[in-house]
Amino acid sequence: MYSAKVMDHFTNPRNVGEMSDADGIGTEGNPVCGDVMKIYIKVKDDKIVDAKFQTFGCGAAIAVSSMVTEMTKGMTLDEALKITKASLAEALDGLPPQKMHCSNLGADALHKAIEDYKNKQQK
Amino acid sequence: MYSAKVMDHFTNPRNVGEMSDADGIGTEGNPVCGDVMKIYIKVKDDKIVDAKFQTFGCGAAIAVSSMVTEMTKGMTLDEALKITKASLAEALDGLPPQKMHCSNLGADALHKAIEDYKNKQQK
Amino acid sequence: MKTIYLDHVATNPLHPEVLDAMLPYFKEHYGNPLSVYESGVKAREAIEDARERTASLVNAKAKEIIFTASGAEANNFALKGIAYASQSKGKHIIISKIEHHSILNTARFLEKSGFAVTYLPVDKNGIVNPADVEKAIIKETILISIIHASPEIGTIQPIAEIARIAKQKGVIFHTDAVASVGNIPVDVQSLGVDMLTFAAHQFYGPKGAAALYVKEGIRIVPLIYGGIQEGGRRAGTENVPAIVGMGKAAELTKSDLQKRIDHVKPLRDKLIENTLKIDKVILTGHPENRLPNHASFVVEYIEGEAMMLLLAAKGIYAASGSACSSKALKASPVIISIGIPAHLAQGSVVFTLGEETTDDDINYFNETFPQVIKRLREISPFAKGWEGLEDSTCTARK
Amino acid sequence: MKTIYLDHVATNPLHPEVLDAMLPYFKEHYGNPLSVYESGVKAREAIEDARERTASLVNAKAKEIIFTASGAEANNFALKGIAYASQSKGKHIIISKIEHHSILNTARFLEKSGFAVTYLPVDKNGIVNPADVEKAIIKETILISIIHASPEIGTIQPIAEIARIAKQKGVIFHTDAVASVGNIPVDVQSLGVDMLTFAAHQFYGPKGAAALYVKEGIRIVPLIYGGIQEGGRRAGTENVPAIVGMGKAAELTKSDLQKRIDHVKPLRDKLIENTLKIDKVILTGHPENRLPNHASFVVEYIEGEAMMLLLAAKGIYAASGSACSSKALKASPVIISIGIPAHLAQGSVVFTLGEETTDDDINYFNETFPQVIKRLREISPFAKGWEGLEDSTCTARK
Numbered sequence A, B: 001m002y003s004a005k006v007m008d009h010f011t012n013p014r015n016v017g018e019m020s021d022a023d024g025i026g027t028e029g030n031p032v033c034g035d036v037m038k039i040y041i042k043v044k045d046d047k048i049v050d051a052k053f054q055t056f057g058c059g060a061a062i063a064v065s066s067m068v069t070e071m072t073k074g075m076t077l078d079e080a081l082k083i084t085k086a087s088l089a090e091a092l093d094g095l096p097p098q099k100m101h102c103s104n105l106g107a108d109a110l111h112k113a114i115e116d117y118k119n120k121q122q123k
Numbered sequence C, D: 001m002k003t004i005y006l007d008h009v010a011t012n013p014l015h016p017e018v019l020d021a022m023l024p025y026f027k028e029h030y031g032n033p034l035s036v037y038e039s040g041v042k043a044r045e046a047i048e049d050a051r052e053r054t055a056s057l058v059n060a061k062a063k064e065i066i067f068t069a070s071g072a073e074a075n076n077f078a079l080k081g082i083a084y085a086s087q088s089k090g091k092h093i094i095i096s097k098i099e100h101h102s103i104l105n106t107a108r109f110l111e112k113s114g115f116a117v118t119y120l121p122v123d124k125n126g127i128v129n130p131a132d133v134e135k136a137i138i139k140e141t142i143l144i145s146i147i148h149a150s151p152e153i154g155t156i157q158p159i160a161e162i163a164r165i166a167k168q169k170g171v172i173f174h175t176d177a178v179a180s181v182g183n184i185p186v187d188v189q190s191l192g193v194d195m196l197t198f199a200a201h202q203f204y205g206p207k208g209a210a211a212l213y214v215k216e217g218i219r220i221v222p223l224i225y226g227g228i229q230e231g232g233r234r235a236g237t238e239n240v241p242a243i244v245g246m247g248k249a250a251e252l253t254k255s256d257l258q259k260r261i262d263h264v265k266p267l268r269d270k271l272i273e274n275t276l277k278i279d280k281v282i283l284t285g286h287p288e289n290r291l292p293n294h295a296s297f298v299v300e301y302i303e304g305e306a307m308m309l310l311l312a313a314k315g316i317y318a319a320s321g322s323a324c325s326s327k328a329l330k331a332s333p334v335i336i337s338i339g340i341p342a343h344l345a346q347g348s349v350v351f352t353l354g355e356e357t358t359d360d361d362i363n364y365f366n367e368t369f370p371q372v373i374k375r376l377r378e379i380s381p382f383a384k385g386w387e388g389l390e391d392s393t394c395t396a397r398k
């Protein structure tokens, strides 16, 4: 069902946990639907220097979270904003169709975290 | 499907053929239904001394014809009139239910042959 | 005693490679194909692989194949599924008089549920006239279902022509190809059909696996509701080994079909040629447009079941459409539809050849069958003619 | 890695003796059971023999057993077959809210065809109140169908009591016993049911064979029309090997049932006891009136599919009723029906034991499952509480 890469990121997820000093936090999803992702980012000079996640959800949701935090590290905010459901799925060697839309919230959560960071900057 | 006895009487039917000097002939059935039996009897002193048959029909019909001619030989006419569908089926170690009524015309054909004999006697 | 199986249209032995392909799915990979763990995933993959192979046999796409448990189920599904899906468009269905019971009796059920059904006649060779189809189509017509090849008389219908008419008129067209797939090339694209039924046990696959091809885009209501198996169109835990077997059988059939035809056709021709030398024996069905492994006759003055039994006693297995050989105790409506009188229909007998049929088998058959006919005619009261009895009607069964 | 199969409610491995019983019907006795020659007669006899054994497992008469290809087919057949047979009497049907999809979705189809359906609630243990059944019966009620045991929460219904009410009111009563037959004694006489569905793959028999018990004298309209197989009530060339396998599995189950229960129950109890020691884990279904091999839970703060996958990675195969683990992407209606909120339903997980489950397996499970929960809770943002998010509704899927 899942690619080897999905299974790798699911069983050995990277960047798990809370980040107490996060510069931006984004949460997407809903436990009633079955998936909630919370992404934390640390930003320096418009670059994401660290990222962590906490996820409630299925194997795909956890793998996507792991992958998005991994990919985003070292990216500029503009680059990170270009990450999409499709590019995440591709990076994971594909996701089953039914998981594509409901468990692939990583890009949205990341974009919310970036937004949160930007909002905080404006204050 | 058929008992060994049915198969024996079907593959080696007794008393097959026309009888040119029959004392009574009885025909029962209809080719449109799939079975026609013609029974010939030779009668002496109210006893059936010989019987033959010609049958168009399935395995059961042929076996029943063979059996009825075999059973009837040596019987008095009264005894022969007591032969029934049930006693014929029993003598053959049973018949499948759907064959019981449509291919088991032996008793009727025999009784018709006896009637034919009696009618001829009255003339 | 050696047995000679000439009833390939009833069912077929399993190809040994097919059984080998099935066995792992009884043993190791027993998981439910919906499960996410390994034995389930293996089963799921095997089903999808079988779907590819099965689709390929009839030149369809994998997603156009819905697995069922029998040809009868697929036929019921096709008729009821389109009837219920399209009833707002109209409630008229067209079939022929020589459909298999699984089409005929489903049509009768739909009649009771408020659908109108037209039953098209056939000519003396068993052919449906495409012009009759065209004439029968009305505004309310939602479905036409015509059998591809008849298991009883072997006749192959002009399906492509009928499909073209259906398409022009915007009516969904289904064909029951249970008797043809495996015996002749069947290509849903070149036939131009919207739906097609075929069954694995007709081409050396297992019993318990069949398929309905439903062209992409056609909406069909399930016959069996439940879980999301078969894309929600046919529920029930999948019979994984049988489906795998169907896939393997389809693959073998695709590669071997021409070889199989080249093998059976000359043997079948020899059988027909010899049998027609016998007095008062008639070939039923179309003389040329017929399944290459199929020979069917009516033999006058004797009855079909008796022929089958006597042949079986000599090791030859065959079929008949006589009343006595059907459990329903009615002569085959197909034989009646091609204009054979009821008393002659009793003498129906059908021989269908297969992969393993040999020239020796046919030689033995050609020696034996005339003897069987002779023997039964010796027993028959009609051997010299029908004596006018043939005009009566059968009331005994009523 | 050794695998521990704790998903016996999904399907089961074939008993080796069952496969042995089936093999001859793939090879030598491949004939069509309707044929009069030897290979057909052998197949026919084997089917009738299997019918006896299958009937005997549930204490029915052989002629009361109709073979189908799946539990789902038998359930569709039961509901539609009675609906169409009895619609002149009335058009009202009663089922529960925790039926299998094959009952639930068939009921919905019948609603679209003009039948009215009452969906009875269950209490927090998943039990249908017989008094509710009684209240729901109206003059037009023709059929009540209540599941015997739930595959998702294990709860066993008071079927005998409900059947008594149905009988008093003259309403036909069907029970879906797919999850119970093979796990507890099931006797149609003592239950007093009119119809009962059961499936071979639930008791170490093959996929592709199931049965509907229909009490003598009850009229049912076929789901699959065609030939005269199964007494004209279910057409299609019989899947002989699968039916033979069902008969063998029924025979083995009848003699081994108590032994099987005595084997799985203490192991299951040990599993439940240990799992309930974990914080924020709830047993779903009835604590006592449940299948003896069945343990089901909701685990807070984490999701079921993730648990299944992580368990599978450690060699333990299980099931879940979470939205993500269903291909329909909806949390199990059964879990919702017993009053579990939707966000908790996501943490559903089901373990079902079998013949081959060992004490070592359960020890390994009892070590492993707490680790899996701990690991996933470390990843979860909710591990300290639900933060009020549980009140939202899921719109993302609409």
Ligand SMILES: Cc1ncc(COP(=O)(O)O)c(C=O)c1O
Pocket (backbone or CB within 6 Å): C235, C236, C237, D009, D010, D069, D070, D071, D072, D073, D075, D100, D102, D147, D149, D150, D151, D176, D177, D178, D179, D199, D210
């Ligand atoms: C209670 C219940 N009913 C019906 C079914 C459907 O049976 P099948 O999968 O054989 O179609 C199942 C499936 O496991 C079930 O658990």
Ligand SMILES: Cc1ncc(COP(=O)(O)O)c(C=O)c1O
Pocket (backbone or CB within 6 Å): C009, C010, C069, C070, C071, C072, C073, C075, C100, C102, C147, C149, C150, C151, C176, C177, C178, C179, C199, C210, D235, D236, D237
């Ligand atoms: C033309 C045709 N249609 C349908 C069927 C029914 O298929 P099955 O026996 O697989 O149900 C048959 C059976 O042989 C057939 O010959």
